[in-house]
Amino acid sequence: MVVAESKPIEEILAMVADFDKILLTGCKGCVTVCNAGGQKEVGILASALKIARKKEGREIEIEEITLERQCDPEYIDQLEEPIAKNNYDAVLSMACSVGPQYIAKRYEDTLVYPCLNTTFIGGALEHGVWAEFCQACGSCGIHNFGALCPIARCAKSLLNGPCGGSAGGKCEISPETDCVWHLIYERMSRLGQLDKMANVVMFKDWTTSRDGGPRKIVREDLKQ
C-alpha cells in the first residue's frame, strides 16, 4: 500500500490560518490501513484544529467526509454536493497526494491542501510500524535478489552489494536500518543460490522508472 503520515499539526494550522469553514476529507483506502487518513484520523485532526482555533478565539467550522477512495473520480464526484452547497474556504485532503490532486482537478475553483506526507510504498512490520519495500521502478527484478528489493531497500540502490558499509546486518546510514544486501545474502544462501550472487549485475534501464517521465498505463481491454 501507499504509506503516509500526518503533516505536523502546526503546518496544517498555518495552511488554514485564513479560513473559517473547511471540508476535511479522508480516504478509506491505503491511508486508513496505515492509520494516517481514515475516518478516525479525520476526526482527530478536525478536533485538534477546532481546539487550536477556539483557543485563539476564532472558531473554525469543519465538515468531515471520508470517501471510499480518493484515487477514483467516481468517489471524488461525491464531494460535488457539499462543495456546491457550503461555500467552503478550502478543502483539505487526508488521502495520499493523489487525493488532493484529484479534488483539485475535479473542482477547479476550490483551494485544496494536503494534510499528509505521502511517504512510500510499503507494508506494516508490526502494529504501528511501517517500512518501505518498493520504489515503483516499473520493472521488477526482485526474483534475482532472493525476492528482496535492493533498489528500494538499499540506501544506495546498489545492484551488486553489499557495500563496505554493511556491519552486523545493518546499513551504514543507521543502526536501525537493515542492510538489505545482508538479507539477500542470507536468503540466497538458504536457497542455495549464492552462485547467482557472484555474477556482475549490469546497468539498470531506468526508462520504466520515474526517470522516464510521468508514467501512465493504458489497458485497451478495459478502456471505454
Place this chain on the structure above:
Amino acid sequence: MRLNYPSNIKIINVPCTGRVDILHLLKAVEDGADGVYVAGCLEGDCHYISGNLKAKKRVAYAKKVLEAIGLEPERVEMYNLSAAQGARFAEIAREFTERIHQLGPSPVGSGAKAA
C-alpha cells in the same frame, strides 16, 4: 467509605480504559473541559490484558496533539489505581483538580475570552 472528592469532576464510565479513544480526550477539551484524566486499572491488572496500556499510549498521543497546538499537555493525564482504592481515587481527583487550578481555565473553554 464516604470520601469527598471535588464536585467539579464529571465521571464518564467506560467498560475498560481500552475503550477510551484519542478522540474522546480531544472532544472533551474541544467542548471546554479544563482537564481530562483517565483512571485505569493498575498496570498488569487489566481484565482485558492490555486495555490500560493502550489508554496510556492514547493519552500520550493526546498530550502531543495539545502540545503541538500550544495547550498545556498536563491538561490530559493517565492514572492507574485499583477499584478497591477508594481513598486513592479521591486523592487523585484532588490532585488533578489542584493541577488544573494551577494551570487556570482552558483557553478553549466557554469562559475563555476571545483573543
Place this chain on the structure above:
Amino acid sequence: MKAGSHLEKMFAAGHFAVTGELGPPRGADAGHIHEKAKYLKGIVESVNVTDNQTAVVRMASMAVCRLLLDMGIEPNLQMVCRDRNRLAIQADLLGASALGIKNVLCLSGDHQKFGDHPQAKNVFDIDSMQLIATCKKLRDEGKLINDHECEGVPQYFIGAAVNPFADPFDFRVTRLAKKIKAGVDFLQTQCIYNMEKFRTYIQQANDLGLTEKCYIMAGITPLKSVGMARYMQKFVPGLDVPEDYIERLKGVDKKKQGDEGIKIAIEQIQEVKEMKGIAGVHVMAIEWEERVEEIVSGAGLLPRPEVS
C-alpha cells in the same frame, strides 16, 4: 600495458608499489594542494585524489588530479556514483583521459546522510561494479554504455576499493571476485587493523587464484591518537580496530601517541609486504601527509625504484 601509468609499470616490473592519498580542500585554494602534495612527491607511485569524500563538498577530484600532473605527481582519480549519473560519469571519464589522467578508482560513494549536504538528492544510477565495467568497456571496446563508439579511445588503469572487514565476511571475497570479473586491474583495501582477519581474507583470495588476476594493495592508515582509534572503532561502519592497538597507544605519553601510531603503521606494512598476494600498500595518512615519507622510509621502501 593497459594504460601505461607509472603505477601500472611498477606492478608490471614486480615492485611492491606504494600509493598515497590526498583530500582536496573545501575551497578554491590551489596552494593548499601544492602544500600537501609536495610531501608525497617521489615517496609514492601515485596519489588517490578523493571525490567529495564522506559526502562533503570539496574541490573537484579531476581538477586536483590535473594540478598534481602539473607538479609531476601521478594521480589516481577517485570517482563516486553518488553524485553523477551515467551521462556525467562517462563525460568525466573521457575528460579525465584527455587531461592525462590514467588511473581511475571506481567507488559507490559514502551516503550523503553524514556529509555536509544531507538534504541532497543522490544519484546511484550505476554502482561501483558497473562503473568498473564502464571504464573497461570504454578502454577495451572503445564504446560507451550505449555501445556508441568513441572518437578517441581512453586508456585507464582501473582501480576499485574492497573492504575485507565489512559483513557478511564470507561474501567479501566473492565481491572481490566480482570486481575482477567486472574488469578491475588493481584494488585498494579499507584501512587494515585486524591483521588476523585480513590474513584469512587474503588466504581465501589466494585459494581462489584472485590475487593473480589483479594487484591488491593493503590499506594502511596511521593512528594519530587514542581518540582517533576509538572513533574509527566505534563510528566507522565496517572498520575493525582491535583493542591491542588502542592499549599500545595508551601505553605511551600523549604527545608520543602519534609516533607510536607511525611505528604501528610501519610494522603493518612490513607484515603485509611478506604476505602472498599483496602487491603494494595504499597509505592513507588522513591530514597527515607530512609523515608519509617517515612511514614509507621506515618500512624500508625508499628510495622508490625507477621504471621506464
